[in-house]
Amino acid sequence: MMMPQTALLVGILTPLAVACLTPFLANRPVWRDAAGPIGGVVTFIAALKVALAVQAGETPRLFVAQIADGLAIDFAVTPLGAIFGLVASGLWILAGLYSVGYMRGAKEKHQTRFAAFYAVAVHAAMAIAWSGNLLVLFVFYEILTFSTYPLVTHKESQAARDAGRLYMSILVGTSIVLLLPAVIWVWMVTGNLEFRSGGILADALDPKMAPVLLALFAFGVGKAALMPIHRWLPAAMVAPTPVSALLHAVAVVKAGVFTILTTVVYVFGIDFLSESGATTWLVWLASFTILSSSFVAITKDDIKARLAYSTISQLSYIVLGAAIASSVAVQGAALHIVMHAAGKITLFFCAGAIYVQAHLTKISELDGQGREMPWIFAAFFIGALSIIGIPPAGGSWSKFMLMVGAVDSQLYFVLAVLGLSSLLNIYYLLEPLSRGFFRPKVRDVSIESHPLVVIPPVITALLSLALFFYVDLFADLASLMVAP
Amino acid sequence: MNDGGLIGIFLQNLPVLVVVIPLLLAPILAIITAPRVAWVVSVAGVGSAFLAAILLQSITESIGRVTYHLGNWEPPWGIEFVVDSATSLTLVIMTGLAFLATLYARASLLAEIKHTDLGKCYAAWLLASGGLFGLVATGDAFNLFVFLEISALSSAILISMGAGADRRALSAGFNYLLIGAVGATFYVIGVGFVYAITGTLNIADLVTRIADLGGGAALYAGFGFMIAGIMVKAAVFPVHIWLPAAYGYAPSAVSSLLAAIATKAALYVLARLLFTLFAGVPDITELAVTYVIVPLSLAGIFVGTVMAIYEKDIKLLLAHSSVAQIGYIALGFGLASSASVAASFVHICNHALIKGGLFMAVGGFVAALSSRANLASFVGIGRRMPITATAFTVCGLSLAGLPLTAGFISKLYLVRAILAEDAYVIAALVLLSSALSLIYLWKIIEVMWMQPVPAKSPNLVENPAIYLPIWVVALANIWFGVDASWLVAASRAAAAALLGGGL
Numbered sequence: 001m002m003m004p005q006t007a008l009l010v011g012i013l014t015p016l017a018v019a020c021l022t023p024f025l026a027n028r029p030v031w032r033d034a035a036g037p038i039g040g041v042v043t044f045i046a047a048l049k050v051a052l053a054v055q056a057g058e059t060p061r062l063f064v065a066q067i068a069d070g071l072a073i074d075f076a077v078t079p080l081g082a083i084f085g086l087v088a089s090g091l092w093i094l095a096g097l098y099s100v101g102y103m104r105g106a107k108e109k110h111q112t113r114f115a116a117f118y119a120v121a122v123h124a125a126m127a128i129a130w131s132g133n134l135l136v137l138f139v140f141y142e143i144l145t146f147s148t149y150p151l152v153t154h155k156e157s158q159a160a161r162d163a164g165r166l167y168m169s170i171l172v173g174t175s176i177v178l179l180l181p182a183v184i185w186v187w188m189v190t191g192n193l194e195f196r197s198g199g200i201l202a203d204a205l206d207p208k209m210a211p212v213l214l215a216l217f218a219f220g221v222g223k224a225a226l227m228p229i230h231r232w233l234p235a236a237m238v239a240p241t242p243v244s245a246l247l248h249a250v251a252v253v254k255a256g257v258f259t260i261l262t263t264v265v266y267v268f269g270i271d272f273l274s275e276s277g278a279t280t281w282l283v284w285l286a287s288f289t290i291l292s293s294s295f296v297a298i299t300k301d302d303i304k305a306r307l308a309y310s311t312i313s314q315l316s317y318i319v320l321g322a323a324i325a326s327s328v329a330v331q332g333a334a335l336h337i338v339m340h341a342a343g344k345i346t347l348f349f350c351a352g353a354i355y356v357q358a359h360l361t362k363i364s365e366l367d368g369q370g371r372e373m374p375w376i377f378a379a380f381f382i383g384a385l386s387i388i389g390i391p392p393a394g395g396s397w398s399k400f401m402l403m404v405g406a407v408d409s410q411l412y413f414v415l416a417v418l419g420l421s422s423l424l425n426i427y428y429l430l431e432p433l434s435r436g437f438f439r440p441k442v443r444d445v446s447i448e449s450h451p452l453v454v455i456p457p458v459i460t461a462l463l464s465l466a467l468f469f470y471v472d473l474f475a476d477l478a479s480l481m482v483a484p
Numbered sequence: 485m486n487d488g489g490l491i492g493i494f495l496q497n498l499p500v501l502v503v504v505i506p507l508l509l510a511p512i513l514a515i516i517t518a519p520r521v522a523w524v525v526s527v528a529g530v531g532s533a534f535l536a537a538i539l540l541q542s543i544t545e546s547i548g549r550v551t552y553h554l555g556n557w558e559p560p561w562g563i564e565f566v567v568d569s570a571t572s573l574t575l576v577i578m579t580g581l582a583f584l585a586t587l588y589a590r591a592s593l594l595a596e597i598k599h600t601d602l603g604k605c606y607a608a609w610l611l612a613s614g615g616l617f618g619l620v621a622t623g624d625a626f627n628l629f630v631f632l633e634i635s636a637l638s639s640a641i642l643i644s645m646g647a648g649a650d651r652r653a654l655s656a657g658f659n660y661l662l663i664g665a666v667g668a669t670f671y672v673i674g675v676g677f678v679y680a681i682t683g684t685l686n687i688a689d690l691v692t693r694i695a696d697l698g699g700g701a702a703l704y705a706g707f708g709f710m711i712a713g714i715m716v717k718a719a720v721f722p723v724h725i726w727l728p729a730a731y732g733y734a735p736s737a738v739s740s741l742l743a744a745i746a747t748k749a750a751l752y753v754l755a756r757l758l759f760t761l762f763a764g765v766p767d768i769t770e771l772a773v774t775y776v777i778v779p780l781s782l783a784g785i786f787v788g789t790v791m792a793i794y795e796k797d798i799k800l801l802l803a804h805s806s807v808a809q810i811g812y813i814a815l816g817f818g819l820a821s822s823a824s825v826a827a828s829f830v831h832i833c834n835h836a837l838i839k840g841g842l843f844m845a846v847g848g849f850v851a852a853l854s855s856r857a858n859l860a861s862f863v864g865i866g867r868r869m870p871i872t873a874t875a876f877t878v879c880g881l882s883l884a885g886l887p888l889t890a891g892f893i894s895k896l897y898l899v900r901a902i903l904a905e906d907a908y909v910i911a912a913l914v915l916l917s918s919a920l921s922l923i924y925l926w927k928i929i930e931v932m933w934m935q936p937v938p939a940k941s942p943n944l945v946e947n948p949a950i951y952l953p954i955w956v957v958a959l960a961n962i963w964f965g966v967d968a969s970w971l972v973a974a975s976r977a978a979a980a981a982l983l984g985g986g987l
Contacts, residue, residue: 156935168922176915
C-alpha cells in the first residue's frame with residue numbers, strides 16, 4: 001500500500017516523468033502516445049489515495065526545499081487541493097487518449113513536443129493543487145503558463161503566434177504586476193505564506209485594506225478570466241482541441257479559480273472576508289462577467305469560441321461563490337470546479353471530434369449532422385445539461401448550492417443572475433443540437449471514423465451523469481474545506 | 485604569524501592575491517603568442533583569484549573583516565586593502581563569473597578575433613579582471629582611481645578586439661575610453677577636493693575625518709564629483725551611453741566578462757562611497773539617493789527596457805537590458821534600507837549569472853553561425869542548436885524572473901524591500917518594467933523556438949568547450965532560484981557591513 005506521502009510524490013512526479021521520457025520515445029510513436037494515458041492512470045490512483053487520506057482527516061505533506069527563510073517549497077494537501085488534484089489527474093487519462101486520436105487524426109506536426117509540454121502542464125496543475133503555501137502556488141502557476149505557451153502556438157502560424165503573445169502578455173503580465181505583489185504583501189504582513197483553515201490574515205491585515213488585496217488577487221490571477229482580463233481565453237482556442245479541452249476548460253482555468261478560492265478560504269478566511277465586507281464588489285463583477293460573457297457566447301458561430309465564452313461565464317460562478325464567502329457558497333464553488341470540468345471537457349471533446357471526423361468548426365455548418373455522429377451529439381447533450389444545471393447531471397448540485405449560499409447571504413439579485421444565466425445557457429448550448437437534429441442538412445461531409453476521439457467524450461458524459469448520483473467524496477471534501 | 489609555510493603565506497596575503505595574481509600574469513601573456521598556453525595561464529590566474537575570494541568569503545563569514553597593508557606600510561601612509569562581508573561577497577561573485585568566462589573564452593575568442601591578437605587579448609583580459617578586482621578590494625581612495633584606469637584601458641582594448649568581426653567595435657572602444665576617462669577624471673577631481681580638506685587618502689581614515697568635518701562646500705563638491713564619476717563607470721542612466729555599443733560590438737566572451745563583472749564593481753564602489761565613505765554626512769547622501777539615484781535608476785530601468793524592446797540585434801538588446809538591470813541594482817542602493825541594499829547584492833550576483841550566461845550563449849551562436857546574432861539569423865535556431873538554445877532560454881527566463889530561477893529571487897526581495905518602505909509607486913513601476921522585459925525576451929524565444937528552420941540552412945555544430953561553461957551558468961541560475969539561503973544570508977551580511985558604517 002502506498003502511504004499518502006508517497007502517493008503525493010508519485011502524483012506530482014509521474015506527469016513530469018512522462019514529460020521527460022517523451023522526447024526519448026520520439027521514434028516510437030506508440031510508446032510515446034501510451035505514456036500519457038498510463039501516466040494519467042498512475043497519477044489518478046495517487047490522487048485518489050491522497051484524497052481518501054484527506055477525507056479521513058489527514059494532511060499529506062512533503063517538504064522539498066527551503067529557498068530562504070520564510071520561503072519554502074513544500075506540498076500539503078488541503079481538501080480543496082484534493083478535489084482539484086482528482087479532477088486534473090482523472091481527466092488527464094481521458095484527455096491523453098483523446099489527444100492521441102486527435103493529433104493523429106488531424107495529422108498535426110511536432111507531436112512529441114506537444115505530448116511533452118502537455119505532460120508538463122499537468123505536472124504544474126498537480127503541483128498547484130497540492131501546494132502547501134502561496135509561493136509554491138505562484139511558482140507552478142507561472143510554470144503552467146509557460147508550459148502551455150508552446151501548446152497554444154503549436155501550429156506556428158502567424159495567427160498562433162499572435163494568440164500566443166496575447167496569452168502570455170495577459171497571463172504573465174497580470175501575474176507579475178498584480179499577483180506577485182499580493183503574494184509579497186501577504187508574506188510581509190504575516191511572515192509566512194502557509195495555507196491554514198480559517199486563513200492567516202485575520203489578525204495581520206487592516207480590514208480596510210482587504211478589498212485592495214483581494215483585488216490584486218482577483219485581477220492578478222488572469223487564469224480565472226474575470227472580465228476585463230478574459231481575452232486570453234478565446235485567443236487560446238487557436239490551440240489543438242485537446243489543449244482547449246484539458247487545459248483551457250480544466251487545468252489552466254481551474255488553476256485560476258482554484259487560486260482565488262484557495263486564497264479566499266485559506267489565506268483570507270471566509271469569516272474575515274465576510275465581516276470586512278471586502279467582497280461586495282467582486283460579487284457584482286462576477287455577476288457581470290457571468291451574464292455578459294453569456295451574451296457574447298450567443299454571438300459566436302465558431303464552436304470553440306462559443307465554448308470559450310461559456311467557460312468564462314462558468315468560471316465566474318466559482319469566483320461568485322468565493323466572493324459570497326459563506327460556508328455553503330464556497331462549497332458550491334468547490335463542487336462547481338468538478339462539475340464544470342466534467343461537463344466542459346465533454347463539450348470540447350465533441351467539438352474536436354466533429355473537427356477531426358467531419359472537418360466542421362462552425363455551428364451553422366452543423367445543420368442535419370446529428371444523425372451522422374449520434375454518439376458525439378448525445379455526449380454533447382449530456383455535457384450541456386450539466387453546464388446548464390439540469391438534473392440528472394452533476395452540474396445541478398453546484399448551482400443549487402450557490403443559490404442557497406446567495407439566499408443565506410441575502411443576495412437575492414444573485415438568484416436572478418443565476419436564473420437568467422441558465423436560460424442563456426440553454427439557448428446557446430442546445431442550439432448546436434437543435435440544428436444537428438431538426439434542420440435539413442446543408443453540407444454533405446464524409447465522416448472519417450476515429451474511435452479514440454469518440455470514446456472519451458462518451459465516458460466524460462457518463463461521468464457527468466454519475467456525478468449527480470455519486471457526489472459523496474467531493475461533497476465530503478468540500479465540507480471539510482470549511483470545517484474549522 | 486607565519487605558521488604554515490606556503491599555505492600560511494597564501495592565506496595571509498589573500499586580499500592582495502586576488503588582485504595581483506591576474507595583474508602579474510598579464511605582462512607574461514603579452515609575450516606568449518601561443519593562444520593555448522595564454523589561455524591556460526589566464527584560467528590559472530583568474531581561477532586562483534576565485535579560490536582566494538572563496539577563502540576570503542569564508543573568513544569574513546567567521547571573523548568579519550580582513551585588512552592587508554601593502555608592503556607592510558602602516559595606513560594611512562601605505563596602501564591598505566580591506567575586505568569585509570560586502571567586499572568578499574562582491575569578489576566571490578566577480579571572480580567566479582570571471583573564471584567561468586575565462587574557461588569559456590578560448591573557443592569563443594578563436595572564432596571571433598584574429599589569431600595573432602589572442603596573446604594580447606588574454607593579457608588585456610587579465611589586466612581588466614585584476615583591475616576590477618582591485619577596485620573592490622582596495623581601501624585607498626587614490627589607489628581606487630589607479631585600478632579604475634587599469635581596468636578602463638584594458639577593457640577598451642578588449643572591446644576594440646571585436647573589430648575583426650565588426651569595425652564598429654573600434655568606435656565603441658574609443659567611446660568607452662573617452663567617456664570612461666571623463667568618469668575617472670571626475671572621480672579623481674572629487675578625491676582631490678576631499679584630500680585637500682582631510683589630508684588623507686585612506687578610506688577608513690577618511691570616514692572618521694569626514695564625519696568630524698560634518699559638511700562644507702569643498703566636501704560637498706568632492707562628494708558630487710566622486711559620485712558622478714563612479715556613476716559613469718556604473719552606467720547609471722543617463723551616463724550609460726557608452727555601454728550598449730561597448731557590450732554590443734565587443735567579442736562575445738568579452739561582453740560576458742564585462743557584463744558580469746565591470747559595472748558590478750563600479751556599483752559596489754558607488755554603494756561604498758555612499759554608505760561608508762560619506763556616512764558621516766547623512767544629509768548629503770540622503771539628498772543624493774532620494775533626488776538623484778532613485779529617479780535616475782527608475783528612468784534607466786524604463787529607457788533600457790524600451791530600447792531593448794525595439795532592438796533587433798541580440799547583443800545590443802542584451803546590452804540595453806543591462807542598463808535596465810543596473811537600474812534595479814542602483815534602485816536598491818538608492819532606497820538605502822538594509823533590506824533594499826541586501827536585495828541589490830542579491831541582484832548583483834543574479835544579474836551577473838543571467839547576463840554572463842546570455843552573452844556566453846550568444847557567443848556560442850555567433851561561433852556556429854559565423855555572423856552577427858540578430859533576430860533574422862536566430863530563426864529556428866532552437867532546433868539547429870538545441871543545447872545552447874536551451875541554456876539561453878533558461879538564462880532568459882531567469883532574466884524575466886520566472887519562479888525557480890535566480891531572477892525571481894531578486895525580484896522577490898527587491899519588491900519586498902520597496903514595499904517595506906511604503907513606496908507603492910516605485911513598486912508598481914518596478915513590476916511593470918519587469919512585465920515589459922518579458923516582451924523583448926519573448927521576441928527572441930518566439931524566433932528561436934516557434935518558427936520553422938529556414939530551408940537549405942546548413943547543419944550547425946555545437947562545441948562542448950562553449951556549451952559546457954554556459955550550462956554551468958544556466959544551472960547556477962536554477963540553483964540560486966531554488967536554494968538562495970546562502971546568497972540571501974551573505975547579502976544581508978554585506979548590507980549590514982555597508983550600512984554599519986566604518987570600514
